[in-house]
Amino acid sequence: MAGFRLDEAALEGAIARLKELQERTLGLFQNATELKPGELTAGDATTNTARQKIQERATGNEGSLRMVANQLHDKLKEKVAAYETTLREYRAAEENATVDAGRVEWQA
Secondary structure: OOOOOOOOOHHHHHHHHHHHHHHHHHHHHHHHHHHOOOOOOOOOOHHHHHHHHHHHHHHOOOOOOHHHHHHHHHHHHHHEHHHHHHHHHHHHHHHHHHHHHHHHHHHH
């Protein structure tokens, strides 16, 4: 096909690497969900409040490691889907161009 060429092997490699990273973010998400400030062992009210606040910050819904890992996972999922779509469309275009070129040669 005239015009640009896509390095299919490089894109397939990038997709595989992104999928690996996506799996690692799932592990990070799961680990972040289980974070606990274990070093705060005193049983007084102030320490208990501090332990609770630290755990909420680490595992809460806003700005926590858990949420960042989840957002990163979602972003990687989007990128993988976009790259897979690009690869599929490129291959379809290549196939169509090959078929069209064969028809032109046959008619000539």
